Amino acid sequence: MSVRKNWSIAKLLLGGYTASVVSLLIYLPIFLLILFSFHAKAFFSFPFAGFSLRWYMAMFEEEFLFRSLGNSLIIASIVTAAAMVLGLPAAFTFASLRGRKKDVFIMFMAVPFVIPWLLIGVASLIFYITVGMELSFLTVVLSHLTYSIPVVVIIVGSRLLTYNIRLNEAAMDLGADQLQVFRKIMLPQIFPAVAAAALITFIWSFDNFIITYFTIGSDLTFPIWVWSSIRYPKKLPIVNAVSAIIVIVGSLIIYLLHRKGLLEEII
Amino acid sequence: MLPSRKGLLTWLGRRRWINWIPSTTYLLLLFYIPIAMLMYYSFWRYLKLFRFEPALTLENYLRFFTSPIYTRVLLNTIFIVGVAMALLLIVGFPIAYFIARYVRSSADRIILLMLIPVEINYLIRIFAWRTILGENGILNSFLVAVGVIEKPLPIFFYNWFAIVIVTMHEWLPYVVIPLYISLRSIPRSLYEAAHDLGASRLQTFLKITLPLCKPGILTAIFIVFIPALGEFAIPALVGGKSGYMIGNMIENQLLAAGNWPLATAASVILLATSLIIVGIMVKILGMEALYR
Numbered sequence: 229m230s231v232r233k234n235w236s237i238a239k240l241l242l243g244g245y246t247a248s249v250v251s252l253l254i255y256l257p258i259f260l261l262i263l264f265s266f267h268a269k270a271f272f273s274f275p276f277a278g279f280s281l282r283w284y285m286a287m288f289e290e291e292f293l294f295r296s297l298g299n300s301l302i303i304a305s306i307v308t309a310a311a312m313v314l315g316l317p318a319a320f321t322f323a324s325l326r327g328r329k330k331d332v333f334i335m336f337m338a339v340p341f342v343i344p345w346l347l348i349g350v351a352s353l354i355f356y357i358t359v360g361m362e363l364s365f366l367t368v369v370l371s372h373l374t375y376s377i378p379v380v381v382i383i384v385g386s387r388l389l390t391y392n393i394r395l396n397e398a399a400m401d402l403g404a405d406q407l408q409v410f411r412k413i414m415l416p417q418i419f420p421a422v423a424a425a426a427l428i429t430f431i432w433s434f435d436n437f438i439i440t441y442f443t444i445g446s447d448l449t450f451p452i453w454v455w456s457s458i459r460y461p462k463k464l465p466i467v468n469a470v471s472a473i474i475v476i477v478g479s480l481i482i483y484l485l486h487r488k489g490l491l492e493e494i495i
Numbered sequence: 496m497l498p499s500r501k502g503l504l505t506w507l508g509r510r511r512w513i514n515w516i517p518s519t520t521y522l523l524l525l526f527y528i529p530i531a532m533l534m535y536y537s538f539w540r541y542l543k544l545f546r547f548e549p550a551l552t553l554e555n556y557l558r559f560f561t562s563p564i565y566t567r568v569l570l571n572t573i574f575i576v577g578v579a580m581a582l583l584l585i586v587g588f589p590i591a592y593f594i595a596r597y598v599r600s601s602a603d604r605i606i607l608l609m610l611i612p613v614e615i616n617y618l619i620r621i622f623a624w625r626t627i628l629g630e631n632g633i634l635n636s637f638l639v640a641v642g643v644i645e646k647p648l649p650i651f652f653y654n655w656f657a658i659v660i661v662t663m664h665e666w667l668p669y670v671v672i673p674l675y676i677s678l679r680s681i682p683r684s685l686y687e688a689a690h691d692l693g694a695s696r697l698q699t700f701l702k703i704t705l706p707l708c709k710p711g712i713l714t715a716i717f718i719v720f721i722p723a724l725g726e727f728a729i730p731a732l733v734g735g736k737s738g739y740m741i742g743n744m745i746e747n748q749l750l751a752a753g754n755w756p757l758a759t760a761a762s763v764i765l766l767a768t769s770l771i772i773v774g775i776m777v778k779i780l781g782m783e784a785l786y787r
Binding site for chain 2: 239242243245246249250253254255256257258260261264314315317318320321333336337339340342343344345346347348350351352353354355358370371373374377378381431435437438442451454455458464467468471474475478479482483486
């Protein structure tokens with residue numbers, strides 16, 4: 229009896245602790261960001277000087293903002309599609325290998341993923357300049373792919389490892405050909421992993437700053453626009469308003485995907 | 496007639512060289528060759544601003560390791576990330592324990608709740624911390640209101656500890672997830688057995704929970720430590736003078752000071768540090784840790 233009571237006190241304490249850490253460390257800055265996007269004044273400080281939508285209005289006068297958002301969406305889409313085309317087949321290779329070959333293959337694939345991405349940015353910049361490629365969108369896409377392909381191979385490949393191949397055998401016993409097996413049995417099972425890989429690739433590319441910073445040249449993506457605007461006190465509230473919209477819309481999209489059961493693979 | 500397990504996967508995989516040739520070629524051309532080039536430049540000789548000549552000299556490495564400034568930057572980086580990592584484990588562990596022990600059925604939702612906000616819009620969230628830690632921020636207003644200090648202090652922002660806080664904000668979910676996965680796999684019967692045999696809470700924690708959690712702790716270090724070592728946006732935005740990290744030094748030498756040989760030498764040192772950490776992790780956890 230006393231043990232049980234102790235546990236429930238522990239549960240309450242730990243629950244309260246979890247709630248406070250998550251709200252203070254993760255949600256507080258985001259809450260403030262959204263709050264101050266409605267601030268009537270241009271600075272982020274207390275006391276709060278009243279609500280206003282002026283920064284949301286001012287947003288529409290930022291020509292570079294919309295251009296950069298468009299660019300980021302295009303880059304993230306191309307990166308996601310190309311990472312799928314290049315990475316999915318390699319995920320099958322990964323799942324089919326055994327022993328030492330598998331270790332070598334995964335090591336080769338995983339290195340870009342396990343080093344600081346700053347180094348991808350630096351090495352890319354040096355490489356493009358040395359071979360005489362002009363820095364632009366193209367170089368950003370090429371560099372984002374160096375970590376995105378491993379992401380796809382690792383996420384989808386791990387899922388394939390646990391795939392029960394007897395399902396294929398059963399389907400073939402029942403007269404299905406290999407294409408049917410792939411389409412009707414395998415694809416539905418690995419689809420959540422593929423979707424998760426695509427989502428992660430897209431978000432990471434859209435949000436990527438560190439590699440983009442070194443490889444973009446004079447073009448703009450959204451994080452680069454934020455970087456160049458964030459230190460101007462005049463621009464900061466506008467950056468904030470856009471960010472509030474992106475945080476809310478982005479969270480909603482991820483939440484909806486979760487409701488559809490597409491995120492099980494990530495957690 | 497029936498293809499074996501191996502046969503089928505072979506059909507999908509190995510025999511079809513077209514499956515793995517494009518991706519490996521891609522990485523070879525656009526990752527491994529650039530990294531090799533980066534290493535090569537680190538042996539060149541620096542002449543003046545954006546001017547260097549091919550050479551095979553160690554002078555850039557010598558300059559890095561003999562300069563009190565650069566070695567300090569490296570040690571400072573490791574120190575800041577180390578403090579953040581230790582605090583993350585201490586702060587994250589009870590959360591993972593709570594999820595694994597009491598609310599396992601809604602674990603997915605809780606983790607997602609932590610994960611969603613940190614996946615979006617990294618730069619502006621870093622800056623949002625100014626509202627809390629800055630001179631006119633919440634923390635100062637609070638401390639003045641309760642009478643701990645008389646007027647707002649500019650000490651909470653633009654220093655190394657601000658980097659620690661922002662790094663914790665950025666990575667907390669990625670520490671909780673592996674810890675939770677480790678804790679989840681400890682069967683409850685072990686705790687009951689320990690309790691029956693008269694072990695105290697502390698003993699149970701030290702002898703059962705902690706040792707069985709080792710893979711989770713190591714995975715968390717692996718996930719957080721390496722990217723945090725190469726961070727340069729966080730220190731640039733909130734770090735101030737005491738938060739100058741190796742990422743800032745590399746960026747500065749590469750783009751502003753125009754000293755590619757020194758910037759690449761520092762990059763190689765950062766790469767070596769990361770690979771040593773990866774190597775230790777793989778040694779302890781096995782290669783599967785990379786994809787499990």
